[in-house]
Amino acid sequence: MDARDSGVPPGGHALESAIEEFLESGNKAGNYRDALERVLGDWRERLERRGVRTVEAVTKRHMAEYAKALSGRVTSGDRNADGGISAATAWTYYDYVSAFLSYCVRWDWLEENPAQKGVALEELPPRPKKRSGDQQFWSPDDRNRLLRYADRRAHDAVEAKGSGALEELRDRALVYVLAYSGVRGGEILSDPRDDRRNGLRWGDVDLENSQLLVLGKNQHADEEVQLPRQAHSPIERLERALDPPSAEWPVFVTNHAPSLYATLPDDVDPSTGDPLTLHRERGTVPPSLSTNGGRSVLKRLCEDADIDVDGGYLKPHGARRGVGEAVYREHGAAAAQRVLRHADPRTTSEMYAHIEASELAEEVSEVFESE
Incomplete structure (x- = not known):
């Protein structure tokens, strides 16, 4: 102009x-x-x-x-x-x-x-x-209660439905990945407002090297995220049940039928089969569970497991903070920074300042005990 x-x-x-x-x-x-x-x-x-x-x-x-x-x-x-x-x-x-x-x-x-x-x-x-300790994080007790409930739910579904227990196995794998990897929800689930964030793919899962490849917060593709062995078995069990025909299939496939049918070719008659089968037959890729869908899954699991966190539910970012807190307490700020992939160490220090203050108080208390 x-x-x-x-x-x-x-x-x-x-x-x-x-x-x-x-x-x-x-x-x-x-x-x-x-x-x-x-x-x-x-x-x-x-x-x-x-x-x-x-x-x-x-x-x-x-x-x-x-x-x-x-x-x-x-x-x-x-x-x-x-x-x-x-x-x-x-x-x-x-x-x-x-x-x-x-x-x-x-x-x-x-x-x-x-x-x-x-x-x-x-x-x-x-x-x-905000004090660093005021932000939600998955405590060890909350984490274990949610994981045990997801285990029981998946076990019961497999006994009743066999390989048809995809939703329960998917939810279990999602909870384990969040609970132990420190990954952001937006890095493994799809975001309808960002075409590049279409969910974690099976080709991005490397159990042999215990890592995932994600699009990080800084928009760097193929950012490596550690995946502890605690999360391996739930992912392997989900993979056997889903049997993805290609590496491009999302790990956490949505079970929202309208979304699944909407991504099929226009000439496909929905009445001829379930949507995942139709995607297999046509060689197309179904959509991933969205970030909103992931939050809904966690909310529903917490309600069913009677887990209440200050009137709310265990949120995806709370899992990330919980991982960081556990690593920070055990191995210090530098290790937590690497696990959470913070570019600036000050971000990690600010997030867990309450831990440092508590530890300093204990040290100072010991200094004055002899007086």
Whole structure:
């Protein structure tokens, strides 16, 4: 678009095109990119209604007004109502905009980031602080109760249905992989908002070397995830029952019939067989269980096993934190960082700061015991 036609002053950088460049930079993809695009789009439209169309025209006053508007949404009442957000969400939105403006500084479109000026930051609500120990993690007791229930459920289903116990065997394998690998749910299940995240495939499972290959959080394909031997048997049992005809089949196949039939060729008559059989006959690949589906599986298993965690259920990311906590306590921060694949060791330290504080308290107690 010509600058003269867009109302952008000569030499200025249009907000719309600058935001597009920012979104295309780095490894922004999936849900993170969607959120960035939505928040930055709303922010840009807000500025354009005030006559601001270029990066260079954004000031600390504009950012203070944006921060004040976010604070107003926090204090407006019920956050479930239209427009209401939490303080954490307000900070997330503001940080997204600040990240874009920092990008503009790096390209010399701005001399400094107006979002980081004190007058603007003062308009935001207090940044919520969470203690590391407050986040959900699968405790050893919760983990064992869930695994034992999944074992009994799968055993009973196999006795009743034989190889037809696919759902129970799949759910058992899913629970074991989450409980022991430290993998993120989005790395092994499909995400309808990200075409590249289509679920773990059998070709990505290497039991001989005890590892999985996944698309990591940083968008690096073929990222190696450790898979302890505790998870091997449930995966092997699922593979025997499913008997995947190709390495491209997902490990955790969905059992949602409409989704299975929808991915078959148009000329297939659904009445001629069950969907997995039809996929085998046509040489097509069924879809994977989704991240939402995985959460539903865990919720249902916890309800059936009478496992209650502060009024909720054991969530996929809680399994990851539980793995990290066990490794951290046994082998220290460096080992936990490697298992969880944190690029920055500070992430691991912050996540398990409560453990370090507890251990330090014990050490200090011993120092003063002799007084």
